[in-house]
Amino acid sequence: MKSNMTCEGCGGKLQTDDAEEIGYIPKTALDKHNLLCQRCFQLRHYNKNVPVSVESDAYLELVSTIRQTDSLVVHLIDIFDVEGTLLKGLPRIVGNNPILLVGNKLDLLPKSTNQRILTDWLFRKAKDAGIQVEDVFLISSKKSYHLEELAMEMEFRRKNKDIYVVGVTNVGKSTFINQFIKRSTGIKDAITTSYFPGTTLGFIKIPLNRHSALIDTPGIVNENQMAHYVSKQDLKVITPKKEIKPRNYQLNSGQTLFIGGLGRLDFIKGSKQTFVCYFANEVMIHRTKIANADDLYDRQVGDLLSPPDKETLSILPELVKHSHRLTHPYTDVVFPGLGWITVLDGNVTVDVYSPKGIAISIRQSFN
Numbered sequence: 001m002k003s004n005m006t007c008e009g010c011g012g013k014l015q016t017d018d019a020e021e022i023g024y025i026p027k028t029a030l031d032k033h034n035l036l037c038q039r040c041f042q043l044r045h046y047n048k049n050v051p052v053s054v055e056s057d058a059y060l061e062l063v064s065t066i067r068q069t070d071s072l073v074v075h076l077i078d079i080f081d082v083e084g085t086l087l088k089g090l091p092r093i094v095g096n097n098p099i100l101l102v103g104n105k106l107d108l109l110p111k112s113t114n115q116r117i118l119t120d121w122l123f124r125k126a127k128d129a130g131i132q133v134e135d136v137f138l139i140s141s142k143k144s145y146h147l148e149e150l151a152m153e154m155e156f157r158r159k160n161k162d163i164y165v166v167g168v169t170n171v172g173k174s175t176f177i178n179q180f181i182k183r184s185t186g187i188k189d190a191i192t193t194s195y196f197p198g199t200t201l202g203f204i205k206i207p208l209n210r211h212s213a214l215i216d217t218p219g220i221v222n223e224n225q226m227a228h229y230v231s232k233q234d235l236k237v238i239t240p241k242k243e244i245k246p247r248n249y250q251l252n253s254g255q256t257l258f259i260g261g262l263g264r265l266d267f268i269k270g271s272k273q274t275f276v277c278y279f280a281n282e283v284m285i286h287r288t289k290i291a292n293a294d295d296l297y298d299r300q301v302g303d304l305l306s307p308p309d310k311e312t313l314s315i316l317p318e319l320v321k322h323s324h325r326l327t328h329p330y331t332d333v334v335f336p337g338l339g340w341i342t343v344l345d346g347n348v349t350v351d352v353y354s355p356k357g358i359a360i361s362i363r364q365s366f367n
């Protein structure tokens with residue numbers, strides 16, 4: 001077997017020696033039409049995740065070779081979790097190459113989302129993070145929203161060079177590239193995708209012409225992402241699968257909202273008003289009095305307040321509290337990786353709880 005052969009599904013280097021290691025393929029599968037490693041085969045056919053042991057630093061090192069290339073970079077982020085997926089170190093990784101910032105998973109946001117406000121906010125977020133972007137797009141790889149416009153812009157900007165699709169694990173890079181492969185060849189699901197982070201393990205080059213390629217890359221690990229602190233089962237629950245339905249709660253000061261047992265908002269001061277919750281439809285939201293909240297949490301976390309399940313509870317950092325004074329109407333309190341709560345009238349003080357290491361952020365609502 002040639003030592004430079006890679007799996008067509010994940011980009012991992014193929015080998016026939018060690019079934020526990022990346023790229024393992026049984027000798028009998030080597031003459032198949034598609035070269036797929038055992039892990040990709042199992043993910044595709046049984047939706048079974050075989051965890052692989054590769055240091056996240058190794059991926060970062062590989063992806064950082066992009067800074068030595070002359071190419072166009074598409075930085076894909078998950079617009080449902082901007083804080084967890086915008087790569088603050090992107091310029092170090094891709095050097096001076098031009099960057100298109102692309103917010104994926106638009107299909108999850110309510111139809112009422114103001115895409116202009118969201119786009120402007122993403123421009124500002126990128127600028128604040130020290131990332132100079134040529135343009136910002138909002139797309140859904142799954143539902144093919146706005147892919148045509150983006151494809152045209154990519155073609156225009158790449159000037160016959162390679163395009164690298166770069167981002168944190170699980171933002172949908174491979175799903176995005178699969179859409180391009182489908183458009184040009186009709187082949188579906190060429191690259192392996194899954195809801196587990198860490199699916200793609202090497203560069204996967206899709207030729208655009210004889211001289212250039214569209215290149216899928218392994219996701220960069222962001223340690224402060226909620227996905228790393230919950231069980232596989234809970235990750236399924238907190239990841240929205242379709243458009244989220246806003247849930248309204250009329251709260252008086254002195255009341256609390258629990259987002260399962262993974263987040264909490266105490267309404268400390270301000271006049272009665274509506275708090276609009278944007279979380280996966282399967283996440284339970286529970287209202288109670290602040291006076292009862294600690295006790296309820298101690299008794300019901302993992303039961304009434306779920307997720308977390310047992311496995312998550314064993315790895316989840318403790319919830320820590322931060323106070324926020326929200327002066328403006330239509331302000332979002334963002335629980336990264338979970339969702340957000342829009343405070344409609346403003347002029348309130350809230351205490352917000354999130355797992356240690358996952359910092360709450362505040363922004364103007366785009367609804």
Ligand SMILES: Nc1nc2c(ncn2[C@@H]2O[C@H](COP(=O)(O)OP(=O)(O)OP(=O)(O)O)[C@@H](O)[C@H]2O)c(=O)[nH]1
Nearest residue numbers: 141142170171172173174175193194198199200219
């Ligand atoms: N709702 C929604 N889900 C999406 C979209 N694009 C991708 N996904 C889902 O997000 C999950 C991750 O997708 P992948 O394409 O494997 O993500 P990736 O960025 O390649 O992940 P790594 O290879 O681990 O870095 C899968 O469950 C996809 O179905 C989208 O536009 N909308």
Ligand SMILES: [Mg+2]
Nearest residue numbers: 173174199200
């Ligand atoms: Mg991938």
